[in-house]
Amino acid sequence: MSINKDFRTIAAANGIADDIAYGAVTPPLYLSSNFAFRQFEQAQAYEYSRTSNPTRDLLADTLAKLEGGAGTVVTSSGMAAVNLVLGLLKPGDRVIAPHDCYGGTYRLLAALQDKGHFDVEFVDQGNQEALVSALSRGATLVFVETPSNPLMRIVDINVIAQRTKAVQARLVVDNTFLSPALQRPITLGADFVIHSTTKYLNGHSDVVGGAVVAANSNDVEELKAWANMIGVTGSPFDAYLTLRGIRSLFARIERQQTTAMVAARFLSQHPRVGVVHYPGLISDPGHELAARQQSGFGAMLSFELKGGLEAVRSFVAGLRIFTLAESLGGVESLVAHPASMTHAGMGAEARHAAGIKEGLLRVSVGLEAEEDLLSDLAFSLANIE
Ligand SMILES: *Cc1c(COP(=O)(O)O)cnc(C)c1O
Numbered sequence: 569m570s571i572n573k574d575f576r577t578i579a580a581a582n583g584i585a586d587d588i589a590y591g592a593v594t595p596p597l598y599l600s601s602n603f604a605f606r607q608f609e610q611a612q613a614y615e616y617s618r619t620s621n622p623t624r625d626l627l628a629d630t631l632a633k634l635e636g637g638a639g640t641v642v643t644s645s646g647m648a649a650v651n652l653v654l655g656l657l658k659p660g661d662r663v664i665a666p667h668d669c670y671g672g673t674y675r676l677l678a679a680l681q682d683k684g685h686f687d688v689e690f691v692d693q694g695n696q697e698a699l700v701s702a703l704s705r706g707a708t709l710v711f712v713e714t715p716s717n718p719l720m721r722i723v724d725i726n727v728i729a730q731r732t733k734a735v736q737a738r739l740v741v742d743n744t745f746l747s748p749a750l751q752r753p754i755t756l757g758a759d760f761v762i763h764s765t766t767k768y769l770n771g772h773s774d775v776v777g778g779a780v781v782a783a784n785s786n787d788v789e790e791l792k793a794w795a796n797m798i799g800v801t802g803s804p805f806d807a808y809l810t811l812r813g814i815r816s817l818f819a820r821i822e823r824q825q826t827t828a829m830v831a832a833r834f835l836s837q838h839p840r841v842g843v844v845h846y847p848g849l850i851s852d853p854g855h856e857l858a859a860r861q862q863s864g865f866g867a868m869l870s871f872e873l874k875g876g877l878e879a880v881r882s883f884v885a886g887l888r889i890f891t892l893a894e895s896l897g898g899v900e901s902l903v904a905h906p907a908s909m910t911h912a913g914m915g916a917e918a919r920h921a922a923g924i925k926e927g928l929l930r931v932s933v934g935l936e937a938e939e940d941l942l943s944d945l946a947f948s949l950a951n952i953e
Contacts, residue, residue: 575634575748576818582630583811597808598622617804619796624807628779630814631769634748635761637781639788641795642807646744646764647672648800649778653709653740653760654680655794661686661708666693666723668716668922670742671911677711690918693723700731707737712758714861715745715854718870718906718930719923720845722854725861729757744768744897749821750864754783767897770813771820775806820899820935824867827941828933834942835871840879840949842872842927867933868896870906876927879952880905883929886951889936889944896932901941904930 583595598621603614614620628640643649650673657663665677667690674690681688691702693712703710710732714723725741732739740760741753747768753761763769765777779802782788795801802810825848832846847858848865858865873879884892890903894910904910907926911919933941 578630578633579749579814579817582633583626595623595626595811597804599804618799618801621801621804621807623804623811624802627802627807627811627814630811631748631763631779631781634752634814635743635781636748636752636754637761637783637788638785639792640779640781641788641791642765642802642810643778643780643795643800644802644806645776646762646766646778647676649762649764649780650676650742652780652791652795652798652800653762654686655798656790657686657708659684659686662706663688663709663711664693664699664702664707664737665690665711666713666716667691667918668719668721668924669711669713670717670744671906671914673711673713673742674918675913693728694721696727699728703731703735703737707732707735709738709740711740711742712753713742713745714751715847715858715866715868717745717868718845718904718910718928720847720852720854720868720870722847722857722861724857725753725756725758733757745868746862746864746866747817747821747897749818750825750866751862754781756861759783759787765810766895768821769817769897770810771817771898772809772813773895773898773900775809775813777802777806777810821867822864823935824933825864827938828867828869828931829865830938831931831933831941831945832869834945835869838946838949840874840952842874844871845869868930869933870928870930872925873927873929873952875952876925880927880929882952883948886948887944888947889940890931890948896930898932899935901934901936902932904932906930 585593601617624642628642631640677688689702691698693699729739738759741758742762744764744767761781763779829848835841836844846869847854890901893902
């Protein structure tokens with residue numbers, strides 16, 4: 569008999585001790601690209617690993633359970649996951665995306681629009697009037713990122729889901745910044761959830777991967793068929809590592825967000841720091857909504873240094889524990905400068921429109937000791953000038 573399991577239990581133990589060959593406690597890694605037919609015209613459960621693979625399927629099943637979806641396609645990267653969903657569109661379809669979305673997503677949407685694949689409108693989705701007016705011009709797919717990258721703006725998934733359904737469009741939520749440990753968009757009305765599993769789900773900065781979870785099974789089948797046709801499914805080895813990372817997802821993110829809150833408070837009181845974007849702060853414009861919509865505030869934050877680019881230069885030169893690097897969600901703490909790194913491809917004008925300034929730094933809080941991280945920040949802030 570199956571019992572109702574807590575999400576922590578699913579993350580830690582989905583597929584554990586299910587091995588029928590030897591009773592292996594940890595699910596085996598099936599690297600094989602192909603699988604033998606039992607006999608002529610009689611395939612077994614698996615045939616070819618581009619189409620399906622037992623290790624990747626266990627990761628997909630775990631993600632579907634964690635997100636509350638009907639199924640998952642595990643892809644070779646987060647961008648492959650975004651592209652897979654966009655592949656459902658045809659010329660004339662309209663996508664409504666946030667004006668401050670992940671730089672790679674922005675670039676892909678703009679490039680596919682240029683090729684005539686579909687039309688895109690970038691809007692400030694925190695502005696309900698702007699969103700309603702964009703929807704009134706027609707929509708096929710609405711793309712949401714909350715919290716947004718890098719400004720940590722929060723939008724109401726449930727309200728946008730209702731508005732999206734009212735115009736017969738589909739809702740996609742990129743849940744990379746929180747993971748299903750802290751936010752479950754399908755329960756709030758999303759049709760698809762996208763992940764860069766590179767980030768919190770794998771959590772150890774040693775895999776690039778992605779996933780699309782779909783709320784209904786027809787969509788799962790369509791995505792699976794496309795993923796197989798175009799060949800974007802992830803490798804079994806990456807799936808194995810990502811599943812290994814998910815085992816500790818809750819413990820990691822809970823610890824990391826506790827430290828993030830302390831770091832956000834510290835930064836918000838520092839004289840060299842301007843605005844701090846962290847929805848955990850009561851002063852943050854997204855605080856109330858985040859408290860309602862999420863089961864934690866997460867471990868990502870961003871802040872503006874007074875003194876712009878020059879201050880950024882000396883601040884990052886002073887860092888000893890934080891590493892200046894792209895990506896996020898790993899066990900190690902990172903600092904990124906969106907204007908010159910993650911969001912460089914957006915162009916200055918679009919960055920300005922989205923409110924991403926030269927002095928903005930994004931922080932991914934890892935698992936190092938809180939005291940060490942705080943003294944690193946204090947030291948580097950003192951290093952400015
Ligand atoms: C990193 C990231 C992506 C892209 O994922 P890759 O695994 O790098 O391809 C998409 N969305 C968000 C929010 C991300 O942080």
